[in-house]
Protein backbone atom coordinates (compact mmCIF):
# COMPACT_ATOMS: atom_id res chain seq x y z
CA UNK A 162 0.00 0.00 0.00
CA UNK A 163 1.49 3.43 -0.89
CA UNK A 164 2.22 5.79 2.01
CA UNK A 165 -0.43 8.25 0.90
CA UNK A 166 -3.07 5.52 1.16
CA UNK A 167 -2.04 4.72 4.76
CA UNK A 168 -1.68 8.29 6.04
CA UNK A 169 -4.84 9.60 4.46
CA UNK A 170 -5.20 12.49 6.90
CA UNK A 171 -1.68 13.84 6.62
CA UNK A 172 -0.91 17.18 4.97
CA UNK A 173 2.83 16.48 5.10
CA UNK A 174 3.24 19.91 6.63
CA UNK A 175 4.47 19.68 10.26
CA UNK A 176 2.86 22.86 11.57
CA UNK A 177 -0.52 22.27 9.92
CA UNK A 178 -0.50 18.66 10.95
CA UNK A 179 0.42 19.40 14.57
CA UNK A 180 -2.25 22.06 14.77
CA UNK A 181 -4.84 19.76 13.31
CA UNK A 182 -3.87 17.05 15.81
CA UNK A 183 -5.02 19.16 18.75
CA UNK A 184 -7.85 21.00 17.02
CA UNK A 185 -10.72 18.69 17.94
CA UNK A 186 -11.90 18.00 21.51
CA UNK A 187 -11.95 14.23 20.91
CA UNK A 188 -8.26 14.33 20.04
CA UNK A 189 -7.46 16.59 23.00
CA UNK A 190 -9.18 14.07 25.26
CA UNK A 191 -7.30 11.20 23.66
CA UNK A 192 -3.95 12.95 24.14
CA UNK A 193 -4.76 13.84 27.76
CA UNK A 194 -5.88 10.28 28.49
CA UNK A 195 -2.81 8.89 26.72
CA UNK A 196 -0.53 11.12 28.81
CA UNK A 197 -2.07 9.99 32.11
CA UNK A 198 -1.91 6.36 31.04
CA UNK A 199 1.69 6.63 29.83
CA UNK A 200 2.95 8.14 33.09
CA UNK A 201 1.20 5.47 35.15
CA UNK A 202 2.35 2.63 32.92
CA UNK A 203 5.91 3.95 32.82
CA UNK A 204 6.25 4.07 36.61
CA UNK A 205 4.39 0.88 37.49
CA UNK A 206 5.89 -1.01 34.54
CA UNK A 207 9.41 -0.24 35.77
CA UNK A 208 8.67 -1.96 39.07
CA UNK A 209 6.83 -4.80 37.33
CA UNK A 210 9.85 -5.59 35.13
CA UNK A 211 12.15 -5.36 38.17
CA UNK A 212 9.94 -7.82 40.06
CA UNK A 213 9.70 -10.10 37.02
CA UNK A 214 5.91 -9.95 37.20
CA UNK A 215 5.27 -9.37 33.51
CA UNK A 216 3.31 -12.60 33.37
CA UNK A 217 1.06 -11.32 36.16
CA UNK A 218 0.64 -8.08 34.21
CA UNK A 219 -0.36 -10.01 31.12
CA UNK A 220 -2.86 -12.04 33.15
CA UNK A 221 -4.38 -8.86 34.54
CA UNK A 222 -4.79 -7.47 31.04
CA UNK A 223 -6.82 -10.54 30.06
CA UNK A 224 -8.81 -10.02 33.25
CA UNK A 225 -9.50 -6.50 32.01
CA UNK A 226 -11.06 -8.01 28.90
CA UNK A 227 -13.19 -10.30 31.07
CA UNK A 228 -14.30 -7.35 33.17
CA UNK A 229 -15.20 -5.26 30.15
CA UNK A 230 -17.25 -8.03 28.57
CA UNK A 231 -18.96 -8.79 31.89
CA UNK A 232 -19.82 -5.10 32.24
CA UNK A 233 -21.31 -5.13 28.76
CA UNK A 234 -23.42 -8.14 29.64
CA UNK A 235 -24.55 -6.61 32.94
CA UNK A 236 -25.29 -3.26 31.34
CA UNK A 237 -22.90 -1.24 33.51
CA UNK A 238 -20.18 1.08 32.17
CA UNK A 239 -17.29 -0.81 30.60
CA UNK A 240 -14.79 1.28 32.57
CA UNK A 241 -16.23 0.06 35.88
CA UNK A 242 -15.74 -3.45 34.54
CA UNK A 243 -12.06 -2.76 33.85
CA UNK A 244 -11.31 -1.48 37.35
CA UNK A 245 -13.37 -4.08 39.22
CA UNK A 246 -12.05 -7.04 37.26
CA UNK A 247 -8.42 -5.94 37.53
CA UNK A 248 -8.79 -5.38 41.27
CA UNK A 249 -10.34 -8.82 41.71
CA UNK A 250 -7.67 -10.33 39.44
CA UNK A 251 -4.90 -8.81 41.56
CA UNK A 252 -6.36 -10.31 44.74
CA UNK A 253 -6.77 -13.69 43.02
CA UNK A 254 -3.13 -13.62 41.86
CA UNK A 255 -1.88 -12.70 45.33
CA UNK A 256 -3.90 -15.54 46.86
CA UNK A 257 -2.80 -18.03 44.22
CA UNK A 258 0.89 -17.25 44.57
CA UNK A 259 0.95 -18.55 48.15
CA UNK A 260 3.20 -17.60 51.01
CA UNK A 261 6.61 -18.56 49.67
CA UNK A 262 8.05 -16.66 46.76
CA UNK A 263 8.58 -19.48 44.32
CA UNK A 264 8.66 -18.41 40.72
CA UNK A 265 7.61 -21.65 39.08
CA UNK A 266 4.71 -22.10 41.44
CA UNK A 267 3.72 -18.52 40.95
CA UNK A 268 3.63 -18.84 37.19
CA UNK A 269 1.60 -22.05 37.29
CA UNK A 270 -0.95 -20.34 39.52
CA UNK A 271 -0.87 -17.19 37.39
CA UNK A 272 -1.41 -19.22 34.23
CA UNK A 273 -4.47 -20.88 35.75
CA UNK A 274 -5.98 -17.51 36.64
CA UNK A 275 -5.21 -16.30 33.12
CA UNK A 276 -6.94 -19.24 31.41
CA UNK A 277 -10.01 -18.81 33.60
CA UNK A 278 -10.17 -15.06 32.87
CA UNK A 279 -9.96 -15.62 29.12
CA UNK A 280 -12.59 -18.38 29.15
CA UNK A 281 -15.02 -16.25 31.18
CA UNK A 282 -14.44 -13.29 28.87
CA UNK A 283 -15.42 -15.28 25.81
CA UNK A 284 -18.39 -16.77 27.64
CA UNK A 285 -19.71 -13.28 28.40
CA UNK A 286 -19.11 -12.17 24.82
CA UNK A 287 -21.06 -15.08 23.41
CA UNK A 288 -23.87 -14.57 25.95
CA UNK A 289 -24.19 -10.96 24.86
CA UNK A 290 -24.00 -10.68 21.11
CA UNK A 291 -24.51 -6.93 21.11
CA UNK A 292 -21.03 -6.38 22.44
CA UNK A 293 -19.45 -8.04 19.47
CA UNK A 294 -19.37 -4.84 17.49
CA UNK A 295 -17.08 -3.35 20.17
CA UNK A 296 -14.87 -6.39 20.44
CA UNK A 297 -12.14 -4.86 18.31
CA UNK A 298 -11.75 -1.79 20.46
CA UNK A 299 -11.93 -3.87 23.64
CA UNK A 300 -9.06 -6.01 22.43
CA UNK A 301 -7.02 -3.61 20.31
CA UNK A 302 -7.88 -0.19 21.64
CA UNK A 303 -9.49 2.99 20.46
CA UNK A 304 -8.91 6.67 20.92
CA UNK A 305 -12.23 7.71 19.48
CA UNK A 306 -14.88 8.61 21.97
CA UNK A 307 -12.63 9.25 24.96
CA UNK A 308 -14.86 11.59 26.95
CA UNK A 309 -13.96 14.42 29.28
CA UNK A 310 -15.41 12.40 32.16
CA UNK A 311 -13.26 9.44 31.25
CA UNK A 312 -10.15 11.62 31.35
CA UNK A 313 -11.23 12.92 34.75
CA UNK A 314 -11.71 9.41 36.12
CA UNK A 315 -8.32 8.37 34.74
CA UNK A 316 -6.71 11.29 36.53
CA UNK A 317 -8.59 10.74 39.79
CA UNK A 318 -7.45 7.13 39.86
CA UNK A 319 -3.91 7.68 38.60
CA UNK A 320 -2.93 10.55 40.92
CA UNK A 321 -3.43 8.75 44.25
CA UNK A 322 -2.02 5.52 42.79
CA UNK A 323 1.19 7.25 41.77
CA UNK A 324 1.39 9.11 45.08
CA UNK A 325 1.13 5.77 46.86
CA UNK A 326 3.91 4.28 44.74
CA UNK A 327 6.12 7.31 45.43
CA UNK A 328 5.64 7.04 49.20
CA UNK A 329 6.27 3.27 49.23
CA UNK A 330 9.01 3.39 46.58
CA UNK A 331 11.97 2.55 48.80
CA UNK A 332 10.40 -0.36 50.72
CA UNK A 333 8.96 -1.63 47.44
CA UNK A 334 12.39 -1.51 45.81
CA UNK A 335 13.91 -3.25 48.85
CA UNK A 336 11.26 -5.98 48.90
CA UNK A 337 11.62 -6.46 45.14
CA UNK A 338 15.41 -6.85 45.00
CA UNK A 339 16.05 -8.42 48.36
CA UNK A 340 12.91 -9.87 50.01
CA UNK A 341 14.71 -11.81 52.78
CA UNK A 342 16.67 -8.88 54.14
CA UNK A 343 13.75 -6.52 53.60
CA UNK A 344 11.61 -8.83 55.76
CA UNK A 345 14.25 -8.83 58.48
CA UNK A 346 14.34 -5.02 58.31
CA UNK A 347 10.67 -4.97 59.27
CA UNK A 348 9.07 -4.54 55.83
CA UNK A 349 5.80 -6.43 55.38
CA UNK A 350 6.93 -8.05 52.16
CA UNK A 351 3.73 -10.04 51.54
CA UNK A 352 1.48 -7.07 52.15
CA UNK A 353 3.60 -4.91 49.88
CA UNK A 354 3.38 -7.62 47.21
CA UNK A 355 -0.41 -7.61 47.39
CA UNK A 356 -0.42 -3.81 47.33
CA UNK A 357 1.75 -3.80 44.24
CA UNK A 358 -0.50 -6.29 42.43
CA UNK A 359 -3.46 -3.99 43.15
CA UNK A 360 -1.53 -1.01 41.78
CA UNK A 361 -0.61 -3.11 38.75
CA UNK A 362 -4.27 -4.04 38.29
CA UNK A 363 -5.28 -0.38 38.37
CA UNK A 364 -2.58 0.50 35.85
CA UNK A 365 -3.71 -2.27 33.53
CA UNK A 366 -7.32 -1.09 33.81
CA UNK A 367 -6.19 2.42 32.87
CA UNK A 368 -3.93 1.35 30.03
CA UNK A 369 -6.50 -1.02 28.54
CA UNK A 370 -8.82 1.93 27.96
CA UNK A 371 -6.39 3.27 25.34
CA UNK A 372 -4.49 0.29 23.97
CA UNK A 373 -7.16 -2.37 24.39
CA UNK A 374 -6.78 -5.40 26.64
CA UNK A 375 -4.45 -7.37 24.40
CA UNK A 376 -1.94 -4.59 23.77
CA UNK A 377 -1.53 -3.29 27.34
CA UNK A 378 1.92 -4.80 27.21
CA UNK A 379 3.15 -2.31 24.67
CA UNK A 380 2.95 0.47 27.25
CA UNK A 381 3.46 -1.46 30.46
CA UNK A 382 6.41 -3.67 29.57
CA UNK A 383 8.25 -2.36 26.55
CA UNK A 384 9.24 1.15 27.72
CA UNK A 385 10.11 -0.23 31.18
CA UNK A 386 12.21 -3.07 29.77
CA UNK A 387 14.07 -0.62 27.53
CA UNK A 388 14.63 1.70 30.52
CA UNK A 389 16.12 -1.15 32.54
CA UNK A 390 18.56 -1.75 29.72
CA UNK A 391 19.45 1.90 29.38
CA UNK A 392 20.22 2.65 33.04
CA UNK A 393 20.69 0.74 36.30
CA UNK A 394 19.96 3.82 38.45
CA UNK A 395 16.49 3.46 39.97
CA UNK A 396 15.33 7.09 39.83
CA UNK A 397 16.75 7.65 36.35
CA UNK A 398 15.27 4.32 35.23
CA UNK A 399 11.74 5.33 36.24
CA UNK A 400 12.20 8.69 34.50
CA UNK A 401 13.41 7.07 31.26
CA UNK A 402 10.56 4.56 31.42
CA UNK A 403 7.98 7.37 31.71
CA UNK A 404 9.64 9.41 28.95
CA UNK A 405 9.62 6.43 26.57
CA UNK A 406 6.00 5.58 27.41
CA UNK A 407 5.00 9.18 26.69
CA UNK A 408 6.91 9.27 23.42
CA UNK A 409 5.37 5.97 22.33
CA UNK A 410 1.83 7.06 23.24
CA UNK A 411 1.99 10.46 21.58
CA UNK A 412 3.58 9.09 18.44
CA UNK A 413 1.10 6.22 18.34
CA UNK A 414 -1.89 8.53 18.74
CA UNK A 415 -0.62 10.90 16.04
CA UNK A 416 0.03 8.07 13.59
CA UNK A 417 -3.39 6.60 14.28
CA UNK A 418 -5.06 9.96 13.77
CA UNK A 419 -3.56 10.49 10.34
CA UNK A 420 -3.67 6.89 9.16
CA UNK A 421 -6.18 4.16 8.53
CA UNK A 422 -4.73 1.77 11.12
CA UNK A 423 -5.88 1.49 14.77
CA UNK A 424 -4.05 3.14 17.67
CA UNK A 425 -3.15 -0.14 19.38
CA UNK A 426 -1.23 -1.23 16.29
CA UNK A 427 0.77 1.98 16.16
CA UNK A 428 1.56 2.13 19.88
CA UNK A 429 2.72 -1.48 19.79
CA UNK A 430 4.86 -0.96 16.71
CA UNK A 431 6.51 2.21 18.00
CA UNK A 432 7.13 0.58 21.39
CA UNK A 433 8.69 -2.43 19.71
CA UNK A 434 10.96 -0.20 17.66
CA UNK A 435 12.05 1.64 20.84
CA UNK A 436 12.89 -1.67 22.51
CA UNK A 437 14.87 -2.92 19.52
CA UNK A 438 16.88 0.31 19.46
CA UNK A 439 17.50 0.13 23.23
CA UNK A 440 18.65 -3.48 22.94
CA UNK A 441 20.94 -2.76 20.04
CA UNK A 442 22.41 0.35 21.65
CA UNK A 443 23.17 -1.08 25.12
CA UNK B 444 23.59 -7.30 78.81
CA UNK B 445 24.62 -9.83 76.17
CA UNK B 446 24.11 -9.35 72.46
CA UNK B 447 22.34 -12.70 72.11
CA UNK B 448 20.98 -14.86 74.88
CA UNK B 449 18.88 -18.00 74.31
CA UNK B 450 17.62 -20.16 77.20
CA UNK B 451 16.20 -23.66 76.65
CA UNK B 452 15.09 -22.58 73.20
CA UNK B 453 13.36 -24.88 70.75
CA UNK B 454 12.68 -24.34 67.05
CA UNK B 455 10.12 -26.20 65.00
CA UNK B 456 10.06 -25.93 61.22
CA UNK B 457 7.19 -27.54 59.34
CA UNK B 458 6.01 -29.39 62.46
CA UNK B 459 9.43 -30.96 63.07
CA UNK B 460 11.77 -30.01 65.89
CA UNK B 461 15.06 -28.80 64.40
CA UNK B 462 16.78 -28.21 67.74
CA UNK B 463 15.79 -27.96 71.41
CA UNK B 464 17.31 -27.20 74.81
CA UNK B 465 19.55 -24.64 73.16
CA UNK B 466 21.12 -22.22 75.62
CA UNK B 467 23.75 -19.98 74.11
CA UNK B 468 25.16 -16.56 74.87
CA UNK B 469 27.02 -14.18 72.58
CA UNK B 470 28.64 -11.29 74.44
CA UNK B 471 28.85 -7.79 73.02
CA UNK B 472 31.83 -7.43 70.75
CA UNK B 473 32.44 -11.18 70.58
CA UNK B 474 33.24 -13.07 67.38
CA UNK B 475 31.40 -16.39 67.48
CA UNK B 476 31.24 -19.08 64.81
CA UNK B 477 28.16 -21.22 64.31
CA UNK B 478 29.21 -24.62 63.02
CA UNK B 479 27.44 -27.86 62.24
CA UNK B 480 26.57 -30.26 59.44
CA UNK B 481 24.01 -29.49 56.72
CA UNK B 482 20.47 -29.35 58.03
CA UNK B 483 21.55 -28.98 61.67
CA UNK B 484 19.59 -25.76 61.94
CA UNK B 485 22.26 -23.07 61.69
CA UNK B 486 20.17 -20.85 59.43
CA UNK B 487 17.17 -21.57 61.63
CA UNK B 488 19.15 -20.28 64.61
CA UNK B 489 19.99 -17.06 62.76
CA UNK B 490 16.35 -16.63 61.75
CA UNK B 491 15.27 -17.24 65.34
CA UNK B 492 17.58 -14.45 66.55
CA UNK B 493 15.93 -12.14 63.99
CA UNK B 494 12.46 -13.17 65.11
CA UNK B 495 11.71 -14.56 61.64
CA UNK B 496 11.49 -18.05 63.13
CA UNK B 497 9.34 -18.02 66.29
CA UNK B 498 10.61 -20.15 69.17
CA UNK B 499 8.44 -23.11 70.10
CA UNK B 500 9.79 -22.99 73.64
CA UNK B 501 12.31 -21.13 75.76
CA UNK B 502 13.32 -17.52 76.14
CA UNK B 503 15.43 -15.20 74.05
CA UNK B 504 16.87 -11.76 74.51
CA UNK B 505 18.52 -10.03 71.56
CA UNK B 506 20.31 -6.75 72.38
CA UNK B 507 18.01 -6.56 75.39
CA UNK B 508 14.80 -7.01 73.43
CA UNK B 509 12.66 -9.97 72.39
CA UNK B 510 13.58 -11.39 68.93
CA UNK B 511 12.52 -9.01 66.17
CA UNK B 512 12.49 -6.03 68.52
CA UNK B 513 16.01 -4.85 67.79
CA UNK B 514 16.36 -5.68 64.10
CA UNK B 515 17.19 -2.05 63.29
CA UNK B 516 20.45 -2.58 65.17
CA UNK B 517 21.24 -5.90 63.47
CA UNK B 518 23.03 -6.40 60.17
CA UNK B 519 21.88 -9.55 58.38
CA UNK B 520 23.38 -11.49 55.51
CA UNK B 521 21.19 -14.46 54.53
CA UNK B 522 22.63 -17.66 53.15
CA UNK B 523 23.55 -18.11 49.47
CA UNK B 524 21.87 -15.17 47.94
CA UNK B 525 22.73 -14.35 44.41
CA UNK B 526 20.94 -11.87 42.26
CA UNK B 527 19.33 -12.84 39.00
CA UNK B 528 21.59 -11.75 36.11
CA UNK B 529 18.72 -9.63 34.81
CA UNK B 530 18.58 -7.53 37.99
CA UNK B 531 19.65 -4.15 36.67
CA UNK B 532 20.14 -2.25 39.92
CA UNK B 533 23.55 -0.87 40.84
CA UNK B 534 25.51 -2.33 43.72
CA UNK B 535 25.58 1.06 45.41
CA UNK B 536 21.76 1.14 45.36
CA UNK B 537 21.60 -2.28 47.00
CA UNK B 538 23.92 -1.05 49.77
CA UNK B 539 21.83 2.11 50.14
CA UNK B 540 18.71 -0.02 50.71
CA UNK B 541 20.40 -1.37 53.82
CA UNK B 542 20.61 2.19 55.17
CA UNK B 543 17.13 3.61 54.58
CA UNK B 544 15.34 1.13 52.32
CA UNK B 545 12.72 0.33 54.93
CA UNK B 546 11.64 3.95 55.23
CA UNK B 547 8.41 5.16 53.64
CA UNK B 548 8.23 8.60 52.08
CA UNK B 549 9.91 10.36 49.21
CA UNK B 550 13.60 11.07 49.87
CA UNK B 551 14.33 14.69 49.06
CA UNK B 552 17.75 15.84 47.92
CA UNK B 553 19.58 17.81 50.57
CA UNK B 554 22.03 17.55 53.41
CA UNK B 555 20.57 14.34 54.81
CA UNK B 556 20.60 12.65 51.46
CA UNK B 557 24.22 13.69 50.87
CA UNK B 558 25.20 12.38 54.30
CA UNK B 559 23.51 9.07 53.47
CA UNK B 560 25.33 8.83 50.15
CA UNK B 561 28.63 9.58 51.91
CA UNK B 562 27.98 6.83 54.46
CA UNK B 563 27.20 4.36 51.68
CA UNK B 564 30.39 5.27 49.80
CA UNK B 565 32.46 4.95 52.98
CA UNK B 566 31.04 1.49 53.73
CA UNK B 567 31.67 0.35 50.17
CA UNK B 568 35.30 1.46 50.50
CA UNK B 569 35.56 -0.37 53.81
CA UNK B 570 34.72 -3.70 52.14
CA UNK B 571 36.88 -2.87 49.13
CA UNK B 572 34.04 -2.94 46.60
CA UNK B 573 34.62 0.55 45.25
CA UNK B 574 35.59 -0.29 41.70
CA UNK B 575 32.52 -2.36 40.85
CA UNK B 576 29.78 -0.83 43.07
CA UNK B 577 28.42 1.26 40.20
CA UNK B 578 27.78 -1.79 37.99
CA UNK B 579 24.43 -3.63 37.95
CA UNK B 580 24.52 -6.17 40.77
CA UNK B 581 23.22 -9.02 38.60
CA UNK B 582 26.32 -8.78 36.40
CA UNK B 583 28.80 -9.12 39.26
CA UNK B 584 30.50 -12.34 40.34
CA UNK B 585 29.29 -14.19 43.42
CA UNK B 586 32.21 -12.91 45.46
CA UNK B 587 31.71 -9.31 44.36
CA UNK B 588 28.00 -9.54 45.20
CA UNK B 589 28.91 -10.99 48.59
CA UNK B 590 31.17 -8.05 49.48
CA UNK B 591 28.44 -5.59 48.54
CA UNK B 592 25.94 -7.54 50.64
CA UNK B 593 28.33 -7.40 53.58
CA UNK B 594 28.49 -3.63 53.03
CA UNK B 595 24.68 -3.60 53.02
CA UNK B 596 24.66 -5.40 56.39
CA UNK B 597 27.26 -2.98 57.80
CA UNK B 598 25.93 0.32 56.52
CA UNK B 599 23.66 1.01 59.49
CA UNK B 600 26.55 0.46 61.91
CA UNK B 601 24.79 -2.42 63.65
CA UNK B 602 25.62 -3.73 67.13
CA UNK B 603 25.14 -7.32 66.03
CA UNK B 604 26.08 -8.93 62.73
CA UNK B 605 24.38 -12.16 61.67
CA UNK B 606 26.28 -13.59 58.74
CA UNK B 607 24.99 -16.84 57.26
CA UNK B 608 27.92 -18.35 55.35
CA UNK B 609 29.45 -15.07 54.23
CA UNK B 610 32.58 -16.83 52.98
CA UNK B 611 30.62 -19.07 50.67
CA UNK B 612 31.39 -18.39 46.99
CA UNK B 613 34.61 -16.56 47.83
CA UNK B 614 38.00 -17.83 46.71
CA UNK B 615 40.67 -18.49 49.30
CA UNK B 616 42.39 -15.07 49.33
CA UNK B 617 38.98 -13.41 49.51
CA UNK B 618 37.83 -15.70 52.32
CA UNK B 619 40.86 -14.66 54.32
CA UNK B 620 40.38 -10.99 53.38
CA UNK B 621 36.68 -10.89 54.24
CA UNK B 622 37.23 -12.82 57.48
CA UNK B 623 39.91 -10.31 58.50
CA UNK B 624 37.59 -7.45 57.60
CA UNK B 625 34.77 -8.83 59.73
CA UNK B 626 37.15 -9.37 62.62
CA UNK B 627 38.43 -5.78 62.31
CA UNK B 628 34.89 -4.38 62.40
CA UNK B 629 34.12 -6.61 65.36
CA UNK B 630 37.13 -5.29 67.29
CA UNK B 631 37.15 -1.64 66.25
CA UNK B 632 33.44 -1.00 66.50
CA UNK B 633 32.63 -3.44 69.26
CA UNK B 634 30.13 -5.30 67.08
CA UNK B 635 29.09 -8.80 68.11
CA UNK B 636 29.38 -11.26 65.22
CA UNK B 637 27.60 -14.58 64.75
CA UNK B 638 29.08 -16.14 61.65
CA UNK B 639 27.80 -19.39 60.17
CA UNK B 640 30.61 -21.27 58.49
CA UNK B 641 31.31 -24.61 56.90
CA UNK B 642 35.02 -24.06 56.61
CA UNK B 643 36.30 -22.98 59.99
CA UNK B 644 39.92 -22.52 58.92
CA UNK B 645 39.81 -18.92 57.63
CA UNK B 646 38.31 -17.69 60.91
CA UNK B 647 39.77 -20.13 63.39
CA UNK B 648 42.33 -17.73 64.86
CA UNK B 649 39.80 -14.91 65.38
CA UNK B 650 37.17 -16.76 67.33
CA UNK B 651 36.07 -15.86 70.85
CA UNK B 652 33.56 -18.69 70.92
CA UNK B 653 31.99 -21.50 68.96
CA UNK B 654 28.40 -22.68 68.82
CA UNK B 655 28.08 -26.20 67.48
CA UNK B 656 24.76 -27.41 66.24
CA UNK B 657 24.35 -31.17 65.83
CA UNK B 658 22.13 -33.97 66.99
CA UNK B 659 19.16 -31.68 67.50
CA UNK B 660 20.84 -29.39 70.01
CA UNK B 661 23.74 -27.00 70.48
CA UNK B 662 27.04 -27.06 72.31
CA UNK B 663 28.77 -23.86 73.21
CA UNK B 664 32.36 -23.47 74.13
CA UNK B 665 35.72 -21.85 73.73
CA UNK B 666 37.33 -22.59 70.38
CA UNK B 667 40.26 -24.51 71.85
CA UNK B 668 37.84 -26.83 73.70
CA UNK B 669 35.42 -27.48 70.88
CA UNK B 670 37.84 -27.49 67.98
CA UNK B 671 39.61 -30.66 68.96
CA UNK B 672 39.95 -33.97 67.18
CA UNK B 673 37.72 -35.77 69.71
CA UNK B 674 34.99 -33.15 69.91
CA UNK B 675 34.69 -32.67 66.15
CA UNK B 676 34.78 -36.39 65.38
CA UNK B 677 31.97 -36.99 67.88
CA UNK B 678 29.98 -34.11 66.47
CA UNK B 679 30.19 -34.94 62.80
CA UNK B 680 30.22 -38.72 63.18
CA UNK B 681 33.15 -39.01 60.75
CA UNK B 682 36.87 -38.88 61.47
CA UNK B 683 38.07 -35.30 61.79
CA UNK B 684 41.58 -34.29 62.66
CA UNK B 685 42.73 -31.02 64.15
CA UNK B 686 46.35 -30.23 63.37
CA UNK B 687 48.61 -27.62 64.91
CA UNK B 688 50.40 -25.74 62.14
CA UNK B 689 53.95 -24.52 62.60
CA UNK B 690 52.74 -20.96 63.17
CA UNK B 691 50.58 -22.16 66.04
CA UNK B 692 47.31 -22.04 64.13
CA UNK B 693 44.81 -24.83 64.16
CA UNK B 694 43.86 -26.54 60.92
CA UNK B 695 40.83 -28.78 60.60
CA UNK B 696 41.14 -31.69 58.21
CA UNK B 697 38.72 -34.35 57.08
CA UNK B 698 35.22 -33.17 57.92
CA UNK B 699 33.04 -33.29 54.83
CA UNK B 700 31.75 -29.82 55.53
CA UNK B 701 34.89 -28.41 57.08
CA UNK B 702 36.96 -28.68 53.93
CA UNK B 703 40.62 -28.47 54.93
CA UNK B 704 41.72 -25.94 52.31
CA UNK B 705 44.83 -25.07 54.28
CA UNK B 706 45.97 -28.60 54.76
CA UNK B 707 47.74 -29.29 51.46
Ligand SMILES: Nc1ncnc2c1ncn2[C@@H]1O[C@H](COP(=O)(O)OP(=O)(O)OP(=O)(O)O)[C@@H](O)[C@H]1O
Pocket residue numbers: 456457461479480481482483484485486487488522
Ligand atom coordinates in the same frame (compact mmCIF):
# COMPACT_ATOMS: atom_id res chain seq x y z
N1 LIG C 1 10.66 -24.18 54.79
C1 LIG C 1 10.97 -25.33 55.37
N2 LIG C 1 10.04 -26.31 55.50
C2 LIG C 1 10.34 -27.46 56.11
N3 LIG C 1 11.54 -27.74 56.62
C3 LIG C 1 12.50 -26.82 56.52
C4 LIG C 1 12.29 -25.57 55.90
N4 LIG C 1 13.42 -24.86 55.96
C5 LIG C 1 14.31 -25.64 56.58
N5 LIG C 1 13.77 -26.82 56.93
C6 LIG C 1 14.44 -27.90 57.66
O1 LIG C 1 14.95 -27.42 58.86
C7 LIG C 1 16.20 -28.02 59.14
C8 LIG C 1 17.25 -26.96 59.43
O2 LIG C 1 17.46 -26.17 58.30
P1 LIG C 1 18.56 -25.04 58.26
O3 LIG C 1 18.40 -24.35 56.97
O4 LIG C 1 18.46 -24.25 59.50
O5 LIG C 1 19.90 -25.90 58.28
P2 LIG C 1 21.39 -25.41 58.13
O6 LIG C 1 22.14 -25.92 59.30
O7 LIG C 1 21.43 -23.95 57.89
O8 LIG C 1 21.85 -26.21 56.84
P3 LIG C 1 22.90 -25.79 55.68
O9 LIG C 1 24.26 -26.10 56.18
O10 LIG C 1 22.54 -26.69 54.55
O11 LIG C 1 22.67 -24.36 55.38
C9 LIG C 1 16.53 -28.88 57.92
O12 LIG C 1 16.30 -30.22 58.27
C10 LIG C 1 15.59 -28.42 56.86
O13 LIG C 1 15.22 -29.51 56.06
Ligand SMILES: [Mg+2]
Pocket residue numbers: 485486487522607
Ligand atom coordinates in the same frame (compact mmCIF):
# COMPACT_ATOMS: atom_id res chain seq x y z
MG1 LIG D 1 21.97 -22.76 56.39
